[in-house]
Amino acid sequence: xxxxxxxxxxxxxxxxxxxxxxxxxxxxxxxxxxxxxxxxxxxxxxxxxxxxxxxxxxxxxxxxxxxxxxxxxxxxxxxxxxxxxxxxxxxxxxxxxxxxxxxxxxxxxxxxxxxxxxxxxxxxxxxxxxxxxxxxxxxxxxxxxxxxxxxxxxxxxxxxxxxxxxxxxxxxxxxxxxxxxxxxxxxxxxxxxxxxxxxxxxxxxxxxxxxxxxxxxxxxxxxxxxxxxxxxxxxxxxxxxxxxxxxxxxxxxxxxxxxxxxxxxxxx
Amino acid sequence: xxxxxxxxxxxxxxxxxxxxxxxxxxxxxxxxxxxxxxxxxxxxxxxxxxxxxxxxxxxxxxxxxxxxxxxxxxxxxxxxxxxxxxxxxxxxxxxxxxxxxxxxxxxxxxxxxxxxxxxxxxxxxxxxxxxxxxxxxxxxxxxxxxxxxxxxxxxxxxxxxxxxxxxxxxxxxxxxxxxxxxxxxxxxxxxxxxxxxxxxxxxxxxxxxxxxxxxxxxxxxxxxxxxxxxxxxxxxxxxxxxxxxxxxxxxxxxxxxxxxxxxxxxxxxxxxxxxxxxxxxxxxxxxxxxxxxxxxxxxxxxxxxxxxxxxxxxxxxxxxxxxxxxxxxxxxxxxxxxxxxxxxxxxxxxxxxxxxxxxxxxxxxxxxxxxxxxxxxxxxxxxxxxxxxxxxxxxxxxxxx
Numbered sequence: 001x002x003x004x005x006x007x008x009x010x011x012x013x014x015x016x017x018x019x020x021x022x023x024x025x026x027x028x029x030x031x032x033x034x035x036x037x038x039x040x041x042x043x044x045x046x047x048x049x050x051x052x053x054x055x056x057x058x059x060x061x062x063x064x065x066x067x068x069x070x071x072x073x074x075x076x077x078x079x080x081x082x083x084x085x086x087x088x089x090x091x092x093x094x095x096x097x098x099x100x101x102x103x104x105x106x107x108x109x110x111x112x113x114x115x116x117x118x119x120x121x122x123x124x125x126x127x128x129x130x131x132x133x134x135x136x137x138x139x140x141x142x143x144x145x146x147x148x149x150x151x152x153x154x155x156x157x158x159x160x161x162x163x164x165x166x167x168x169x170x171x172x173x174x175x176x177x178x179x180x181x182x183x184x185x186x187x188x189x190x191x192x193x194x195x196x197x198x199x200x201x202x203x204x205x206x207x208x209x210x211x212x213x214x215x216x217x218x219x220x221x222x223x224x225x226x227x228x229x230x231x232x233x234x235x236x237x238x239x240x241x242x243x244x245x246x247x248x249x250x251x252x253x254x255x256x257x258x259x260x261x262x263x264x265x266x267x268x
Numbered sequence: 269x270x271x272x273x274x275x276x277x278x279x280x281x282x283x284x285x286x287x288x289x290x291x292x293x294x295x296x297x298x299x300x301x302x303x304x305x306x307x308x309x310x311x312x313x314x315x316x317x318x319x320x321x322x323x324x325x326x327x328x329x330x331x332x333x334x335x336x337x338x339x340x341x342x343x344x345x346x347x348x349x350x351x352x353x354x355x356x357x358x359x360x361x362x363x364x365x366x367x368x369x370x371x372x373x374x375x376x377x378x379x380x381x382x383x384x385x386x387x388x389x390x391x392x393x394x395x396x397x398x399x400x401x402x403x404x405x406x407x408x409x410x411x412x413x414x415x416x417x418x419x420x421x422x423x424x425x426x427x428x429x430x431x432x433x434x435x436x437x438x439x440x441x442x443x444x445x446x447x448x449x450x451x452x453x454x455x456x457x458x459x460x461x462x463x464x465x466x467x468x469x470x471x472x473x474x475x476x477x478x479x480x481x482x483x484x485x486x487x488x489x490x491x492x493x494x495x496x497x498x499x500x501x502x503x504x505x506x507x508x509x510x511x512x513x514x515x516x517x518x519x520x521x522x523x524x525x526x527x528x529x530x531x532x533x534x535x536x537x538x539x540x541x542x543x544x545x546x547x548x549x550x551x552x553x554x555x556x557x558x559x560x561x562x563x564x565x566x567x568x569x570x571x572x573x574x575x576x577x578x579x580x581x582x583x584x585x586x587x588x589x590x591x592x593x594x595x596x597x598x599x600x601x602x603x604x605x606x607x608x609x610x611x612x613x614x615x616x617x618x619x620x621x622x623x624x625x626x627x628x629x630x631x632x633x634x635x636x637x638x639x640x641x642x643x644x645x646x647x648x649x650x651x652x653x654x655x656x657x658x659x660x661x662x663x664x665x666x667x668x669x
Binding site (some may be wrong): 009067070071072088093094096098102103104107108109110112114117120121123124125126145148149153158161169242 | 305307433437438440441443444445447450451452453493498499500501503504537567603610630633634638
């Protein structure tokens, strides 16, 4: 974290910070629904071991940028490299946690079975689920304090618990890059604490974390980098440099009551 | 007669039909599950209706080439071609235009079916067409089933089943969470096409036995029926296959036991009766279970509320509550608590306070989630944990004392 801050303030880049080798580098990304661009010409780099919040007003294209950079949506233009390689050759190193609302929670499946989906690369089409696979899934559930729920039908969980199951599924993949879409939306305080603890552990292990985030008051506590978006990129960099009143004003305009947002370094 | 049919003693043809229908039912039940999980069951309706023009075209081509227009393998191959076209048309309309899938299904279904009927009418006027009996493929006709037909149906059903089981993991992943599946590198469009291709294969194989109009029932009824009984994906498809297979076998047997009972419709009605039974009797999701659960829950809530009111010295206003308490020997007819009622109400109040503490304990989330206002706390925590809870319960009282 400190090395990144130093690197950027010197104007030079460390090896992992460089777009050619970074866990994820997005160049010239434009995504549109019909004739209206939702994301316009965005460049972004997520350095190794960093934890980035993607913030911006509603409809700023935060989730869209995430989805397009994973190939879930087809961008109009733009290029994504993952650890310096084409996206498709590195998919096994990426874990994606989609928005909770994207799923039908009445689906006939259990918590454990959902987490086992994280092991689909190992299981392939036909390999049987062995006790060691189950043990690994349970271990991931334990990391988000959900092991007791392993055999519940997923619809019986609260929103926060569902979010933690999604995180456990991502952990089961053993990935190096974690992309989360609004992981704290509509979850209880206990869940928020559990999720942020897991993410910080991942960061400490040298993994890279990127999360679409909507709560400006926790940005400085949770993250070390921000990407501020309002269709095009407003600012990007370490929280201390980029998370300024000026850039927030530029992104949110009059919609932001800055007085209520804690922890923003006032631009001098 | 029915018993003889069920034990396969009604002769060669009936046995062939029963075996074919069983395999078909099993394959349709399993394959249909993945369409059901993807919430696209109705696509099968478009696919099945789109088989008809293919049947007519195949007949015309085979006759034109000097062959037997009624060759089942040829007819099924033709039906597969137009069914695939229909399927691609639905896919294309849904993806590339603003039409919603239901509209696309309606358009494709009626146009293809209409064209098929035109072809069949033309064939009726052809020299060699009068005896073709192609309309038997509309509702299925098993009367003149040949051994080779039965083998074709069995082999096609088995092959489809095997392919479905091989592809089940990607199909489940896409059905549950499309975005996640795409992020993992699955090609959603290809997986969907595979799912529907398998459904198409079952449809084509099933034309002879149940016909194109009713095959939809064999693809939809078994999975929705199975869903009543289980919450696990792996069990839904297995159970769905069993329900489909049993419907096929029993339906074929019933229809063989009397002269004027058409096989396809009887199979569908058999499947429906299993559905109707499940709808009412399934333990968790069934209608009856839901009603009973609601009534029982309501009674327990009333009694609990009554007991808490007694413990706090408040009057009970609801007559239903008083009646329940009286019937349980906890109060007099006028609502005044009996000895037993006072004991139970003290216990209820204690329980409520303990729950309050438990629900505030961060490490007891799984237990706390079981709170429903009536469950005794001893059933969710150990005696050690209960003692721990009681230390919290005791402390404020000590302060006030």
